[in-house]
Amino acid sequence: MPDSRPIGVFDSGVGGLTVARALMDLLPDERILYFGDTARGPYGPRPLAQVRAFTREIVDHLAARDTKLVVAACNTATAAAVESSDPLEFGVPVVGVIAPAVSAAVRATRNGRIGVIGTVGTISSGAYDRAVERVAPDVKLVAQACPRFVELVETGRTTDPGVLEVAAEYLAPLRAADVDTLILGCTHYPLLTGVLSYVMGPDVVLVSSAEETARRVFATLVDNDLLAHAPEAEHRFIASGDPDAFAALAGRFLGPRLVDVEVQPLRAASPQA
Amino acid sequence: MPDSRPIGVFDSGVGGLTVARALMDLLPDERILYFGDTARGPYGPRPLAQVRAFTREIVDHLAARDTKLVVAACNTATAAAVESSDPLEFGVPVVGVIAPAVSAAVRATRNGRIGVIGTVGTISSGAYDRAVERVAPDVKLVAQACPRFVELVETGRTTDPGVLEVAAEYLAPLRAADVDTLILGCTHYPLLTGVLSYVMGPDVVLVSSAEETARRVFATLVDNDLLAHAPEAEHRFIASGDPDAFAALAGRFLGPRLVDVEVQPLRAASPQA
Numbered sequence: 001m002p003d004s005r006p007i008g009v010f011d012s013g014v015g016g017l018t019v020a021r022a023l024m025d026l027l028p029d030e031r032i033l034y035f036g037d038t039a040r041g042p043y044g045p046r047p048l049a050q051v052r053a054f055t056r057e058i059v060d061h062l063a064a065r066d067t068k069l070v071v072a073a074c075n076t077a078t079a080a081a082v083e084s085s086d087p088l089e090f091g092v093p094v095v096g097v098i099a100p101a102v103s104a105a106v107r108a109t110r111n112g113r114i115g116v117i118g119t120v121g122t123i124s125s126g127a128y129d130r131a132v133e134r135v136a137p138d139v140k141l142v143a144q145a146c147p148r149f150v151e152l153v154e155t156g157r158t159t160d161p162g163v164l165e166v167a168a169e170y171l172a173p174l175r176a177a178d179v180d181t182l183i184l185g186c187t188h189y190p191l192l193t194g195v196l197s198y199v200m201g202p203d204v205v206l207v208s209s210a211e212e213t214a215r216r217v218f219a220t221l222v223d224n225d226l227l228a229h230a231p232e233a234e235h236r237f238i239a240s241g242d243p244d245a246f247a248a249l250a251g252r253f254l255g256p257r258l259v260d261v262e263v264q265p266l267r268a269a270s271p272q273a
Numbered sequence: 274m275p276d277s278r279p280i281g282v283f284d285s286g287v288g289g290l291t292v293a294r295a296l297m298d299l300l301p302d303e304r305i306l307y308f309g310d311t312a313r314g315p316y317g318p319r320p321l322a323q324v325r326a327f328t329r330e331i332v333d334h335l336a337a338r339d340t341k342l343v344v345a346a347c348n349t350a351t352a353a354a355v356e357s358s359d360p361l362e363f364g365v366p367v368v369g370v371i372a373p374a375v376s377a378a379v380r381a382t383r384n385g386r387i388g389v390i391g392t393v394g395t396i397s398s399g400a401y402d403r404a405v406e407r408v409a410p411d412v413k414l415v416a417q418a419c420p421r422f423v424e425l426v427e428t429g430r431t432t433d434p435g436v437l438e439v440a441a442e443y444l445a446p447l448r449a450a451d452v453d454t455l456i457l458g459c460t461h462y463p464l465l466t467g468v469l470s471y472v473m474g475p476d477v478v479l480v481s482s483a484e485e486t487a488r489r490v491f492a493t494l495v496d497n498d499l500l501a502h503a504p505e506a507e508h509r510f511i512a513s514g515d516p517d518a519f520a521a522l523a524g525r526f527l528g529p530r531l532v533d534v535e536v537q538p539l540r541a542a543s544p545q546a
Contacts, residue, residue: 025463026467028464029433103475107476108381108478156301159300159491160502190298191298193299193484194300194487197488197491198491202380203380205381214467215467215471222437231429
């Protein structure tokens with residue numbers, strides 16, 4: 001029996017759309033209900049108790065809209081309220097973004113040295129250090145804050161020489177530490193995959209928390225018989241702030257649209273051999 | 274000096290759109306000119322000489338449209354004309370999809386056992402065996418044809434229990450062989466990432482030829498100073514067959530579109546701590 005209720009996804013802004021998109025890719029028959037708390041984000045600089053209160057409020061809102069599962073597509077909310085030592089209890093299952101990425105990274109590393117990059121708030125919170133310590137105490141984690149990446153992504157700069165230069169500077173300590181696996185510990189960073197891959201070199205496996213979280217949700221839905229079957233699923237996007245600003249950024253995060261298709265005749269195919 | 278010429282991408286049909294999309298993700302400032310030879314695809318069952326002639330014809334067509342680089346987003350064309358022991362020469366640089374994926378997989382494996390899945394044509398051609406032998410003769414490659422996957426993807430079936438059952442059957446030999454890395458050796462398969470990841474389990478690293486090829490193109494453009502800077506890049510799609518059928522499938526491959534954004538007011542934020 002398909003379960004047609006939507007999957008809730010929330011973030012303090014637009015970054016969580018990379019998670020929403022990974023879900024749409026892996027689970028095209030699911031409806032997504034996305035909540036971007038753009039009026040109050042980013043959460044990084046806010047006190048822990050406030051982040052917990054905001055998380056509670058938004059999860060309750062999404063649960064009231066009959067979601068079957070909610071993804072906290074926000075590193076700060078995940079660390080403060082979902083995967084913390086004192087997780088909040090909710091009326092709906094809630095999946096965070098840190099544990100799935102850490103789990104994938106500790107499995108992917110060959111030399112036992114993993115890097116993680118994120119915002120200043122996420123890195124200084126120590127959330128990734130604790131998560132790695134919990135599942136693989138022998139693995140060495142090298143953490144690096146990348147303060148300018150979010151601004152670069154939101155202004156559409158993901159490939160130019162200036163971005164490459166900034167990335168080379170941020171990532172130098174990780175290269176020097178010889179990490180062979182790199183966790184993208186901020187939902188904005190999948191848009192920098194090209195630059196990150198180029199700077200780290202081909203030997204380094206990149207682990208996207210967006211993709212790994214989507215895989216976790218996929219497995220959770222299958223294991224609990226919660227899959228929907230809604231071809232041409234309609235997604236909904238909610239912002240707590242200016243919807244036009246949200247829509248402008250969201251287009252970049254959700255990817256390209258199909259434009260016109262033109263016909264180009266070629267020679268007719270001869271019969272197949 | 275930015276190079277605003279488009280990147281050409283071609284395939285025997287729509288599958289190469291996963292490669293086009295990976296390029297759009299990594300290189301949002303580049304224009305893509307996609308050619309789907311839907312009137313003559315799939316190429317798998319065709320004689321080698323014919324595939325080489327078709328490849329030559331399409332690359333010439335894309336070169337005449339002033340592309341700066343062409344991606345052969347088709348395993349059959351890559352094996353026959355681009356990465357073969359006797360590659361064709363073209364008037365424009367051409368990147369194939371097999372070498373980038375094999376290169377990433379041999380770097381990602383921890384136990385030296387890699388799996389590859391693909392169409393009957395690709396697997397029986399031995400192209401992946403030769404590519405692995407070339408760069409990592411000590412790595413064991415286990416190849417498995419998955420005849421029904423393309424049809425399942427093209428009919429929009431990527432998550433249901435029937436798909437899981439088919440995948441479990443196809444992948445059983447790879448699980449039994451204890452591969453720790455799996456190459457998705459067909460451009461359709463990134464749409465099955467959820468199922469493949471679920472069936473193989475969290476210890477197995479999935480390598481998408483679409484993503485790895487896009488990384489290779491990114492590095493090629495940077496290293497040769499060929500990056501464009503065209504915000505809001507317009508892509509073009511060309512089909513040799515019915516454009517409506519192409520458009521209908523292409524929407525699924527290129528991913529979700531943004532729909533309306535609604536406003537949901539929340540409590541005002543108190544000043545940040």
